[in-house]
Amino acid sequence: MEARPAVDDAALGREAMAVLEANWTGSGTVPAPGLYPHQWSWDSAFVVIGLARRRPDRARDELLSLLRGQWSTGMVPHIVFHTREAYFPGPSLWRSQEHAAAPPVLTSGLTAPPLHGLALWWLYRHTGDRDFVRKAYPALVAQHDYLASARDLGGAGLAAIVHPWESGMDDSPAWDQPLHNLPAIHYGYRGVELADRHPDSDHERYVWLAMRYRDAGYSAGYLRDEHPFAVEDPMFNGIWLASCQAMAELAPLARADPAPHLEQAGRIRRALLDRLWDGGFYARDLRAGQLIKVATVGGFGPLLDPELPAEQLRAAVELLESARFMGATGYPVPSCEIRAGQFDRTRYWRGPSWVNTNWLLRRAAAVHSLDHLAQQLTNGTLRLVRQAGFRECFDPFDGSGRGCRDFSWSAALTLDLLADTLCE
Numbered sequence: 001m002e003a004r005p006a007v008d009d010a011a012l013g014r015e016a017m018a019v020l021e022a023n024w025t026g027s028g029t030v031p032a033p034g035l036y037p038h039q040w041s042w043d044s045a046f047v048v049i050g051l052a053r054r055r056p057d058r059a060r061d062e063l064l065s066l067l068r069g070q071w072s073t074g075m076v077p078h079i080v081f082h083t084r085e086a087y088f089p090g091p092s093l094w095r096s097q098e099h100a101a102a103p104p105v106l107t108s109g110l111t112a113p114p115l116h117g118l119a120l121w122w123l124y125r126h127t128g129d130r131d132f133v134r135k136a137y138p139a140l141v142a143q144h145d146y147l148a149s150a151r152d153l154g155g156a157g158l159a160a161i162v163h164p165w166e167s168g169m170d171d172s173p174a175w176d177q178p179l180h181n182l183p184a185i186h187y188g189y190r191g192v193e194l195a196d197r198h199p200d201s202d203h204e205r206y207v208w209l210a211m212r213y214r215d216a217g218y219s220a221g222y223l224r225d226e227h228p229f230a231v232e233d234p235m236f237n238g239i240w241l242a243s244c245q246a247m248a249e250l251a252p253l254a255r256a257d258p259a260p261h262l263e264q265a266g267r268i269r270r271a272l273l274d275r276l277w278d279g280g281f282y283a284r285d286l287r288a289g290q291l292i293k294v295a296t297v298g299g300f301g302p303l304l305d306p307e308l309p310a311e312q313l314r315a316a317v318e319l320l321e322s323a324r325f326m327g328a329t330g331y332p333v334p335s336c337e338i339r340a341g342q343f344d345r346t347r348y349w350r351g352p353s354w355v356n357t358n359w360l361l362r363r364a365a366a367v368h369s370l371d372h373l374a375q376q377l378t379n380g381t382l383r384l385v386r387q388a389g390f391r392e393c394f395d396p397f398d399g400s401g402r403g404c405r406d407f408s409w410s411a412a413l414t415l416d417l418l419a420d421t422l423c424e
Contacts, residue, residue: 012414013415016418019411025082039082041080044065071298079108082105089207111146114243117144129154134253137250137256150224158276159232163213170206171349174344176350181285233283239301241302265287273309280315283298303368321373334396335350335352336349345397352402353396390406
């Protein structure tokens with residue numbers, strides 16, 4: 001395992017802020033230098049949460065910077081391109097500038113988990129800044145309206161992701177079967193029109209799906225009727241439900257009615273139970289019409305709902321604490337159950353532990369007053385960053401760091417965890 005000197009909480013907090021300062025571009029925070037040189041939506045929401053107590057001014061700037069990329073449809077894109085640094089797939093693949101709904105800043109054409117309502121609530125909770133709530137609230141209402149109108153492809157109240165990148169957990173084994181159901185014909189032949197090209201690897205499938213959606217004009221009708229990848233993800237929808245509830249609490253501050261947010265949260269809750277529950281929460285492949293029966297960290301997303309029924313709460317927590325997940329690893333929480341054939345401790349989202357999902361599960365534990373579980377998640381996550389630094393992800397068995405160094409959400413959420421530790 002990568003050796004790292006022991007640091008106390010104050011030193012760890014200073015290191016975390018130094019990472020975020022270095023990754024600040026002047027208009028937003030990049031996830032990590034080099035590999036991720038632009039602004040990612042999910043990452044920025046975690047940065048807002050992490051900076052809410054330490055640098056609320058920067059947290060406000062972070063959220064507004066991201067929302068400058070919002071489309072007139074309400075869609076908040078998963079990437080906002082603020083720099084000229086090369087990245088693939090970059091602006092030349094998405095061609096957002098060719099679409100009337102897109103903003104002046106270049107963006108991707110996909111969205112990301114809608115954590116931003118919860119992030120705004122988190123910022124208000126720690127600052128009491130009503131003026132900023134009123135400023136950001138309308139954009140997040142539009143984001144939620146977009147999900148309800150354009151992404152309820154199953155018609156039951158859940159938002160469907162139309163690309164693995166929209167999940168935030170890009171390489172999760174939950175997407176294997178929907179990807180493999182795509183035609184396995186070589187994508188790269190020259191002189192062949194896009195409609196006749198098909199991928200023969202997951203990377204090519206990712207690009208092919210993005211290009212199909214782009215060439216359909218980012219049309220909601222195309223997603224409903226033709227797009228071959230459509231999945232109802234329990235983590236995406238658990239986050240959406242939590243943000244709906246956060247928006248309901250913020251609504252009076254913005255002189256708005258909380259009822260629509262609570263009604264949407266209720267629809268999501270019912271649909272999660274009706275459509276994604278089978279002894280655990282699983283993603284549903286809408287095109288195949290079936291659950292994807294591989295247990296991943298995404299299946300714990302519905303725990304963010306404070307009104308989750310006792311039966312599902314008990315079963316989900318038992319699974320989380322069992323030898324399939326936390327019970328057999330030294331560190332929380334493997335991103336795939338360790339007994340699954342797809343588990344791989346070295347590959348993104350197929351085994352490693354991530355600070356952001358650990359934080360979400362800690363939040364879920366707090367929502368349900370599961371204090372012992374919350375403390376386990378806090379202590380285990382802080383132990384990871386103390387030992388290996390602010391890495392992108394970590395080996396769940398020995399705690400060694402994997403992926404990028406100086407990763408922004410790992411640093412930001414460390415600040416949040418430390419702040420709560422000091423308050424205890």
